[in-house]
Amino acid sequence: MTLLRALFSRMLSLVVVLCVCFFALEALPGDACTTFLDQDAQDPELLHNCRVKLGIDQPIPIRFAKWAEALLHGDLGTSVARDRPVAEVVAPHLRNTFLLAILAASVAFPVSIVLGVLAAVWRGTAFDIGMSAFFLVAMTLPEFLIATVLIFIFAISLQWLPAITVVATGAPILEVLPNIILPVAVLSLVMVAHTMQVVRTRVIEAMQSDFVETSRLRGLSFQRVLLGHALPSALPPTLNVIALSLASLLGGVVVIERVFNYPGLGTLTLQAIHDRDMPLVQAVVVIFALTYVSLSLLADLISTLLDPRIARRAD
Amino acid sequence: MVQFRSKIALVVVFALFAASPALSATLRISHNLGYGGRESLDPISPTRFFEANQMIYDQLVRAGPDGQPNPALAIAWSSSPDLAEWTFKLRSGVRFSNGEPFTAQDAAYSLQRILSPKLASPVRSVLGIMDSIEARDDMTLSVKLKQADADFPIVLTDYRVRIVSSKAAGGDLDAVNDSGIGTGPFKVSKLDQRGTTVLAANPDYWDGKPGVAEVDIMAIADQDARNQALLAGQIDITEVTPGEIGLFSSNAKFIVQRVPAGLWNPIVMRTDTSPFNDVRVRKALRMLADRQSLLSLVVGEGNGAVACDAPVWPGDPYYNSSLSCPADPEGAKKLLGEAGYPRGLTVDLYTSAAQPIMVPLAEAYQAQAAKAGVKVNVRVVPVDGYWSTTWMTPNRPFVVGNWAQRPAAQVLNEVFRSGAKWNETAWNCPDFDALLDEARRSGTIDERKALYAKAQAILAEEGGAFIPFFRNEIRVYSSSLDHIDNVPSMMLRWHKITKK
Numbered sequence: 001m002t003l004l005r006a007l008f009s010r011m012l013s014l015v016v017v018l019c020v021c022f023f024a025l026e027a028l029p030g031d032a033c034t035t036f037l038d039q040d041a042q043d044p045e046l047l048h049n050c051r052v053k054l055g056i057d058q059p060i061p062i063r064f065a066k067w068a069e070a071l072l073h074g075d076l077g078t079s080v081a082r083d084r085p086v087a088e089v090v091a092p093h094l095r096n097t098f099l100l101a102i103l104a105a106s107v108a109f110p111v112s113i114v115l116g117v118l119a120a121v122w123r124g125t126a127f128d129i130g131m132s133a134f135f136l137v138a139m140t141l142p143e144f145l146i147a148t149v150l151i152f153i154f155a156i157s158l159q160w161l162p163a164i165t166v167v168a169t170g171a172p173i174l175e176v177l178p179n180i181i182l183p184v185a186v187l188s189l190v191m192v193a194h195t196m197q198v199v200r201t202r203v204i205e206a207m208q209s210d211f212v213e214t215s216r217l218r219g220l221s222f223q224r225v226l227l228g229h230a231l232p233s234a235l236p237p238t239l240n241v242i243a244l245s246l247a248s249l250l251g252g253v254v255v256i257e258r259v260f261n262y263p264g265l266g267t268l269t270l271q272a273i274h275d276r277d278m279p280l281v282q283a284v285v286v287i288f289a290l291t292y293v294s295l296s297l298l299a300d301l302i303s304t305l306l307d308p309r310i311a312r313r314a315d
Numbered sequence: 316m317v318q319f320r321s322k323i324a325l326v327v328v329f330a331l332f333a334a335s336p337a338l339s340a341t342l343r344i345s346h347n348l349g350y351g352g353r354e355s356l357d358p359i360s361p362t363r364f365f366e367a368n369q370m371i372y373d374q375l376v377r378a379g380p381d382g383q384p385n386p387a388l389a390i391a392w393s394s395s396p397d398l399a400e401w402t403f404k405l406r407s408g409v410r411f412s413n414g415e416p417f418t419a420q421d422a423a424y425s426l427q428r429i430l431s432p433k434l435a436s437p438v439r440s441v442l443g444i445m446d447s448i449e450a451r452d453d454m455t456l457s458v459k460l461k462q463a464d465a466d467f468p469i470v471l472t473d474y475r476v477r478i479v480s481s482k483a484a485g486g487d488l489d490a491v492n493d494s495g496i497g498t499g500p501f502k503v504s505k506l507d508q509r510g511t512t513v514l515a516a517n518p519d520y521w522d523g524k525p526g527v528a529e530v531d532i533m534a535i536a537d538q539d540a541r542n543q544a545l546l547a548g549q550i551d552i553t554e555v556t557p558g559e560i561g562l563f564s565s566n567a568k569f570i571v572q573r574v575p576a577g578l579w580n581p582i583v584m585r586t587d588t589s590p591f592n593d594v595r596v597r598k599a600l601r602m603l604a605d606r607q608s609l610l611s612l613v614v615g616e617g618n619g620a621v622a623c624d625a626p627v628w629p630g631d632p633y634y635n636s637s638l639s640c641p642a643d644p645e646g647a648k649k650l651l652g653e654a655g656y657p658r659g660l661t662v663d664l665y666t667s668a669a670q671p672i673m674v675p676l677a678e679a680y681q682a683q684a685a686k687a688g689v690k691v692n693v694r695v696v697p698v699d700g701y702w703s704t705t706w707m708t709p710n711r712p713f714v715v716g717n718w719a720q721r722p723a724a725q726v727l728n729e730v731f732r733s734g735a736k737w738n739e740t741a742w743n744c745p746d747f748d749a750l751l752d753e754a755r756r757s758g759t760i761d762e763r764k765a766l767y768a769k770a771q772a773i774l775a776e777e778g779g780a781f782i783p784f785f786r787n788e789i790r791v792y793s794s795s796l797d798h799i800d801n802v803p804s805m806m807l808r809w810h811k812i813t814k815k
Contacts, residue, residue, distance in 0.1 A: 030700030036350075039717075040361070040437060041703035043736065049435070081351055155547040163547035164540045166511060166533045261540040263509065271536065275351050276699070 006300055010293040017289045018282065022067075025273070025281060026060050032080045032276040054080040056278075067282065076286070077279035081272075086283045090268065092170040094287065097253055097264035099173060103184045105246055108191035113238070115192065116199025117231065123204060132200075135193035143252045147186045147259045154182060164261035183260045187249060194245045195238055202234030209233075236302060243299035247292045340527040340814045342796070343550045348536040354508040356493040358477040359429055359436040365474065366532050367512055370809050371412075372477035372497035375403060375422060375456075376468045380802050382631045382722065384468035388417065388478055388498065389456070398463035398756060403456040409521050411480045412495075412502035419450035424481035424488070426458065433489040438475045440736060441725065463756045465763060466724045473725075474805045500525045500810030509534050516810075526798065526813035545569070545791060551814065552792035554804065556671050557615045563791045570796075573617055574788040576803040577628025577720030580676055581780040582664065585712035587741040590662070594777050595654040601781045602650065603687035604680065605642035610784040612679045613672050619784045625771035626718065626726045628785045632760070633723035635768040638775045644687040651688065659688030666693065666715040667701040672786070673715045680783075707739050714739075716780075720803060723767050727751055731774065740779030747773050 033050035034041040041047050051057040070077055076086035119128045138146065155163035165179040206212060207230050215225050254266030261267070265284060272280040346354070346366040354364035358372050376392070379385035384392075389403040409417040426448045429438050444467070446459045460467060483494035495503040500522070501514035512532040516525040533550060535541045542562055544550045555563070563569040584591035584600065591597055606621045620629055623638035651660055666677040674695055681691040696705050705711050716739055718730070728751055729735050733743040747770055754766040774780065788803050795815040800807060 028699060029697050029704060034700045034703040037361075037703075039702045039706075041700075042707050046435065047703065082353060151543055151547070155543065159548060162549055163543040164535065164549060166535070166544070166549060171510065258537055259540065261535050261537060261544070267536070271348070271351055277351075 014289050021285045035276050076283040079277050079280045081275035081277040086279050093265045093268040104187035108188040112192045112195035116196045119200040120203035138189050139193035144255045144259050183256050191245050195241050198241045199238050203230050206230035206233045239302050240299045243295045247295040341529040342527040343531045345533045345535040345541050345550050348534045352509040356495045357491050359438045359475050370501040371499045373499050376471045378472040378806050398465050399460045401458045401467050405454045407454050409498050417498050418453045419456045421481045422456045423448045423450040425478045428488045431489050441473050469722045525810035555789050555791050557618045569791050572790040576788040578786040579718050579782050581716045581782045583714050583716045583739045584779040585741045586779040588712035593654050595650045599647040599650040603644045603647035604683050606783045609679050613675045619786045622782045622784050624775045624782045627723040631723050633767040635771040647687040661690040662713050663692045663694050664713050665705050665711050667696050667698045669698045669701050670717045
C-alpha cells in the first residue's frame, strides 16, 4: 500500500512538472522561429513560413494535447529546431550524462565511506576537523566556482588536463573518458561532501550504541566491531543519502556540463531552451523528472527494506 | 584535440603531451554552435556553417583591406557603359576538391541559385539586383542587372556569396548544395558540427599551398569555455569582448589583435513617429552626446572609432571623413526648446543584451542625456524575441540596434533607402534616395565618393540613427601562429596562416 501511494504521488508530481514546464516556456517571449531567424524575424513572411513549417502556428492547448497524446504512446516527438526524432537527439547526450554521473558516484561512494569512517574513528582529531572543514566549504561553494578554480589550477596553470571537453556527442566511451577527469572530480567532490558527514555521524552513533558496547565487552577487537557491526548499521542511511544526492547531482550536471563544454543532457537542455525547441525541452524534463522520482523512490525503498519499523509505522 | 586523444586516463600522459606544443601543423579554431548543430555546408543557407564554408569555397571577388574588390576566382571584370551588364573573366586551371574543373557554369549556377525563392536564402535580398546570369563561354560569366550598379563587384564580396560545384546538385537551382565540394584552400575530411569538424589542406590551391596541414573546427557554445580552451592550449584563436582582453593581454603566450572594423550599434529614432518626427528633436538627441566618452565607457579606449551617425565605417573607400560631431548639450537644450520641449523631454529607450554592449550603451547615453534635460528611461527587455517584437515596431520608436560591417552601397541602400526592408529609422528622403541612385549610375569612383559623402552628410544632419562609434573586432591568438592579417575576420585569408 505504502509503495502504491508513493508511486501515485510521484506520478502526480511528474504530470505537474510537465505542465508547469510546458506553459512556463510558452510564457517566455519568442519561439523557435524568432530565435532561429534572429534579426530576420522582422520579416513577417519568413516568420510565418517558418512557424507553419515547424507546426508552431497552432494554439498552445492543441499543441499540448498532441504532445501529451504522443507521449502516452511512448513517442517523444520531433525536435523542431533539429528536424530529427527527439529520442535520436537525446540518446547520446543521455549516455554521456549517465557516464558522468555513474563515474562520479563510483568515485564518491568508496571515498566518502572511507573518509567518513576514519573521521568517526579519529573523532575530534585534526584529521576529523580538517576533513569536515574542507568538505563543508566544498558543499557551500557553487559547483561552477569549484569547476572554474580546478580549471585554473589543472588546465591553465599546470596544463595537465584539458580545460574543456572537445569530443563528438556520440564518441566512443574510451575517447570521452580522459576528457572528463575534471568534471568527475568536481561532481564527486560535492557528493563526498554530502555523504561523508552522514557516514561519520552514523558510525559514531553506532559505536556508542549498546550492542557495540556489548560486543566490545565480549572481547571482540575494535576492528571487528567497527567493520562487522558499526559500519553495516551505518550503511543504509548512507545509501539513502547517496540516492538523493545523485538526484540533486542532476541539477549540478547542467551547470557543470556547460562550464566544461560537455555534450551531455545539461548542455542539450540549455541549447533546447535557447532554441525554444519545446518537444526537446519537454523530453529532457521528462528524463530529469523520471530520474529524480525513481531515485527518491529507490531511496524510500532502501529505507523501508532495511528498517522494517518505517513500513510498520505506515500500516 | 589530437593531443588529448589519448585513451589512457593518466595525468602523467597529459603532462607529457601538454608540455610539448603540438608539432603537427593543425590550426584549431572554434564555432559557437549558433545554429544548434544544423550548421550547413551550403554557403547561402540560413544556417550556413560559415567557419567551414569560408575555407572550403572561394568567392568570385573578395574584399581587399581597402574595401575595394580584389580578384579571387574572377580575375578581371568590366561593365557595359550603362553599368547594367557585367562581364567576369574567370581563373582557369582551378579544380574542385573532387578533381572536376571549375568553369563559368559553376559560377553562373552559384549566383542563380541565390535568387531561388524556394531556398529562401538571406543573401537573396543582397543580390536581388541581379536579373539574369549566364556563362558566355567556359571562362566568361555575364550578369545582367535590373538597374545600373557601378559597385556590383563590391556587392559580390558578401561573405556568403561563394562558388559551389553545379554538378554536386545536378544543376538543380532549388536544391540545397551542401556537398562541401569547393575550390577553396581546405576540403572537408570529417563533418561534425557538434563535435570537431576536420578540414584538410588542399595542396594544389591556386593561391598557394596552405600554411597548415589541417584545420579543426570545434563546437564550443559558451564564450567562457572558449576563453578557457584558448588559455589551456586547446584552441589557437578566438574572438573576445573588450572585457575579456585582460585574460590574455599580460600573457606572452597570446597576441591580442584589435582589428579596426565597422560593427555598429545605433540608437534608432523612428523618423515617422512623435517626437522623433521632428528633425530638431533628432538633432538634439544626437548633439547632446559626447561620443568619445561613450566609446571609452562602453567598449574601452582603443576598441573602436568615433562615428558621426553615418553607417559607413572609416575603412570603407566611400567613408566621409569630413563629418564632425562635437558634444553640445547646451545647443541640444536650445533646439529642444525650439521644438516645443523647453522643460526637457522624457523618452523610453528599449534595449536588450542581444549584443553585450547594447545595455551599457543605453545606460551611458541615459546619463549623458540627463545633462541636456532629456530623461531617458532605459527599458531592458529579454533577448528572446527582441528582433521580432521590439526592434522595428511602430510602438517602439526608440531602440538600440545591432549591425555588422557592410560596404557603403549595401548599408545605405538596405538600411536607409525609403521602403527598404531594414529601414529601421523609417527614413524617407527623396533627395537621399536620388543620391544613391545617382551613385549607382556614376562611372568613376571619385564621383561616387562625392555622392555617397553627401548622402552620409544628410544622415548626420537629419537622419534618425544616432551612431556614436564603430566597434573593433578583438582577436586573441596563440603566439605560435603567424601571418594573421589585421583585417576583420570575414576577410581573413586562412590559407596564409602558419603555425610553429
